[in-house]
Amino acid sequence: VAKLQPVRGTHDLIGDEARSHLAIAGAAREIAERYGFAPMATPIFEFTEVFQRTLGDTSDIVTKEMYTFEDKGGNSLTLRPEGTAGVARAFISGGLQNELPLKCFYHGPMFRHERPQKGRQRQFHQFGVELIGVAEPTADVEVIAMAADILDTLGILSETTLELNTLGDAQSKEQYREALVAYFSGVSDKLSEESRDRLVRNPLRILDSKDAGDRALLADAPRFDDYMTEEAAAFFAAVQDGLETVGVAFKRNPHIVRGLDYYSHTAFEFTTEALGAQGTVLAGGRYDGLIETMGGPRTPGVGWGAGLERLAMMIDAAPAVTRAITLVGLGEAGEREALRLSGVLRHAGLTVELVYKGGLKRGLKRADRINAAVAVLIGDDELERGTVTVRNLDTGEQSDVAIADLKDHLAAYR
Ligand code: ATP
Numbered sequence: 001v002a003k004l005q006p007v008r009g010t011h012d013l014i015g016d017e018a019r020s021h022l023a024i025a026g027a028a029r030e031i032a033e034r035y036g037f038a039p040m041a042t043p044i045f046e047f048t049e050v051f052q053r054t055l056g057d058t059s060d061i062v063t064k065e066m067y068t069f070e071d072k073g074g075n076s077l078t079l080r081p082e083g084t085a086g087v088a089r090a091f092i093s094g095g096l097q098n099e100l101p102l103k104c105f106y107h108g109p110m111f112r113h114e115r116p117q118k119g120r121q122r123q124f125h126q127f128g129v130e131l132i133g134v135a136e137p138t139a140d141v142e143v144i145a146m147a148a149d150i151l152d153t154l155g156i157l158s159e160t161t162l163e164l165n166t167l168g169d170a171q172s173k174e175q176y177r178e179a180l181v182a183y184f185s186g187v188s189d190k191l192s193e194e195s196r197d198r199l200v201r202n203p204l205r206i207l208d209s210k211d212a213g214d215r216a217l218l219a220d221a222p223r224f225d226d227y228m229t230e231e232a233a234a235f236f237a238a239v240q241d242g243l244e245t246v247g248v249a250f251k252r253n254p255h256i257v258r259g260l261d262y263y264s265h266t267a268f269e270f271t272t273e274a275l276g277a278q279g280t281v282l283a284g285g286r287y288d289g290l291i292e293t294m295g296g297p298r299t300p301g302v303g304w305g306a307g308l309e310r311l312a313m314m315i316d317a318a319p320a321v322t323r324a325i326t327l328v329g330l331g332e333a334g335e336r337e338a339l340r341l342s343g344v345l346r347h348a349g350l351t352v353e354l355v356y357k358g359g360l361k362r363g364l365k366r367a368d369r370i371n372a373a374v375a376v377l378i379g380d381d382e383l384e385r386g387t388v389t390v391r392n393l394d395t396g397e398q399s400d401v402a403i404a405d406l407k408d409h410l411a412a413y414r
């Protein structure tokens with residue numbers, strides 16, 4: 001029979017890699033909780049409509065990247081490509097309007113059918129946060145500061161740049177859209193095919209085109225700041241002031257547009273040079289129009305999502321693990337006593353590796369392989385005396401320890 005293969009664009013997390021994901025999510029969770037955010041876990045699939053309504057029919061995700069299937073009941077379902085849609089759907093269907101502001105974080109797999117490459121998979125993982133119900137710029141500042149704190153805790157903040165932009169309010173956006181359409185229509189023969197398509201469907205997206213020809217045209221394109229309403233400009237100024245107040249450095253980048261219609265005001269990305277083409281590690285923005293678009297009450301929101309694979313690639317060291325105490329039972333009575341002691345020591349907070357069979361040599365080999373700190377040798381002779389042999393595997397030092405004292409003797413290894 002043919003060997004089973006993982007699905008293209010998926011990846012098994014094993015050992016240090018799995019540990020690294022948990023460590024990143026754990027560190028992010030700790031910071032998020034410090035900011036008063038609570039965990040939320042929404043389903044991994046939703047009715048397809050949830051994403052269509054949230055992301056809009058012109059987004060890359062909806063047009064090209066969704067894993068959509070029909071279930072046995074004939075429903076069209078989609079594996080979540082991102083986290084905000086599910087949280088917004090939960091907010092609406094759960095009637096959480098009275099819980100505002102709603103501050104939550106989530107972590108888990110996301111699915112997008114795109115071309116796999118370094119830092120780009122079809123199943124990947126995100127940690128994300130949403131702050132729903134606050135229209136004030138302080139909310140934008142707070143979620144961005146939280147993102148910076150998380151990157152700092154992970155030791156990678158200095159390798160990233162916070163790129164900040166504003167999309168203004170609906171009026172600013174509409175005025176700018178018209179100006180952009182007028183400008184690009186005049187030079188449309190020079191646009192890439194993709195951007196010509198965007199000109200009709202989503203002209204703002206031309207601004208983040210990666211095509212060199214498009215980018216050259218951008219130099220003379222109308223500037224958003226000339227079309228911003230006074231209110232939108234004041235909001236953006238307040239966000240920038242706030243970031244200065246909390247000491248988060250940023251760089252204005254007018255090309256960050258985040259593609260989706262419901263975004264307004266703040267848009268941002270933490271980018272890095274360290275990962276080649278897939279340089280955005282964390283991205284987010286304000287989505288004041290989203291919940292209304294989905295059929296809920298008009299409710300503002302702001303949030304971000306970060307790719308764990310990309311964060312993990314930026315962190316060199318594997319997370320620290322507690323070194324184990326290896327219990328090697330020699331003979332039948334010794335094995336039974338090892339099993340009993342494994343419970344006693346684990347309940348006392350120690351990390352214990354029980355060697356299942358195979359005598360002294362195999363036991364010590366296993367201890368070496370897992371980089372155990374100590375081996376406890378439990379043989380018949382010792383058992384008769386009520387003792388075990390404790391060997392420090394770094395120094396080779398050995399001592400007899402009374403079984404009754406073992407737990408306390410090993411307390412330093414907790
Ligand atoms: P990109 O421009 O790289 O396609 P995006 O704009 O589609 O990113 P978002 O939807 O903003 O990405 O998702 C937030 C973060 O999730 C990204 O910054 C990235 O770290 C991560 N991410 C998105 N798509 C993938 C993927 N296919 N594989 C791995 N990580 C991803």
Ligand code: MG
Nearest residue numbers: 060061112114
């Ligand atoms: Mg993408």
